[in-house]
Amino acid sequence: MIRFAPLNVPLRRRLQTAAVLQWLFSFLGLAQCCLAAFVLLSVSTWWMAALLYVGWLWLDQDTPSRGGRRSHWIRSWSVWEYFRDYFPVKLVKTVDLDPNKNYIFGFHPHGVLVAGAFCNFCTESTGFSSLFPGLKSHLLMLPFWFRVPLFRDYIMSGGLVSSSKSSLSYLLSRPQGGNVAVIAVGGAPESLDARPGALTLQVHNRKGFIKMALRHGAQLVPVFSFGENELFDQIQNPTGSPLRTLQDRLQSIMGVALPLFHARGVFQYSFGLMPYRKPILTVVGAPICVLPSPNPSSEDIDSLHKVYFDRLSELFEQHKHIYGLQEHQHLTFI
Template sequence: MKIISSIKGAGYTCLELVVMAAFTSFFFTLPLNSLYASLILLFFGGYMVRSVLIIYTAIIYVRHKFNHSPVDGNGCMLMRDNVISRIYRNYFPVQLIKTAELPPNKNYIIASFPHGILGTGICINMAFDISVWLKLFPKVRPKVGTLNQHFVTPFLRHFLRCWGLISVSKESLMYFLTKSNDPKHSDNRDGFTSNAVAILVGGAQEALDSHPGQYILTLKSRKGFVKMAVRTGSAIVPSISFGEVDIFQQVANPPGSKLRNFQIAVKKQTGIAPLIPLGRDIFHYPFGVVPYRRPIVQVIGAPIDVVKNANPDAAYVDELHGKVMKALEELFEEHKAKYLPNASNTQLIIN
């Protein structure tokens, strides 16, 4: 019986590794592969293929420009709650910890830190496998904001929309964060009355600082999410994903180095930082694109309520921004001993 149990356990581990390798490779390369596929069809496809591609691209561009590619409701649940996504979750594993209620009578901005290489914890909990979220926060729809340009890229936009990702543009956020919370409103026929939009506030800049054991946040100059919260009356919810920075190593890129300067230059032009992550492979060699098997625990803090104002006052924005920084520091200190192996020597740094 012990031998059979061991074989089953090993088989499941192999399955996890295969799923993780396939999913991570797919996710890493999806933006570029979508672009390459479009270019190949454009230059090497026949007249009919080229015509369809051009018309299709024009349609999605115009539709996104006018309606911001919204995904109302919870989108395609087949893509957001399935066996593959649960295997993906269990590989690390990824947990979601609730510390306070999120009443479904208002909308929320989940201010998520740190970005890490891929924002894996937040994406699993609020995009790829939302079953745990829906149990902890009933009637609150989880959504994750990502780069606006992804939604005008052929093929890529459809995958993102199926996973419930939305554009992080001002117009898109306004659309979702001003949705009615009235149970009788036609937008809430699915039984949900609230939208919670996760924003990885530190973005690509924070990703550049992602190294194992280092919690370096890019926040001091990031106040746009606070202004958006005030304009829409959405509560701000601080969130920290412990272990997010540990699943990948990254080629050394200290500030001022040639690599870091190159990455910053590319980021300014494209909005995307060309990271060089180092993981493992499925045969246990110490290199590859598969993330290391390290626990990720996303802790959701208590909401910070705001007073709605279409024209946010600078002093009020600074006040709220200070509350967010303080809440993140307190959340980190309160929970790090539970979820970090070297907690006493790990500090939260806010840049």
């Protein structure tokens, strides 16, 4: 039986739903629309504009891997406040961070669509700049998306940058500090396990960000986003099942995971792609001091890797009761 939304829903809640709907469209369909618009422009009488834009793309091709092109105006749009309040999302600072240093924020868990990471680090709706004055957050995204005309410029305005090694090196090598590279450590594979109640993180083979932190002496900061996995259900895809095998195969080919997720709709609560209204509490932990090592050994990487995930576990245990989790609930690393 379909549960329809009541007709007397307050206007503010309708605006919150609209804000999340446009974000969902931006995540799932805007790139395709931008590409189609560019193709249509190319074959229209406005083809000269498309040619000029191609020239701009050539001149601007390195920007996504050199800090991007943020827009404080776009990051401060009031639509992001409605987006924040839909769940709602809250950013929690545990310690002050020195703006004269560069940081890697390891974001966990990935979730289906990293909604918490987007809200906290690509908008100002949860007050990142006020909580961490002097720091600029950059959420890393697959390089592929920065090749899509028009779409690339929009996502860069929020602080998204390429996840390539050269992009991360650029952010971490800034001598005056002030850069924060936000990495969803579990990556696309972890999104295939994102469902309500899931506390399993894919970390054992995730050591690239540790190596980069050592090379540049960047401070490592564990970040846990409670509620990230509660936003969507997924079709059952246990490891070894035909569906999971197909998903893993497609992910290895395309670099993008394809979780078959579902939640609620816009005008009813029974089915659809809109996320559930579940609170997200994103907790930023204390930094781990990392001394620069241009050529870190495997032992150095493994040692820091262990320290980092010990700190992440401690952060989770210290704050899980605030979110309402039980004493017996713990993180599982695979």
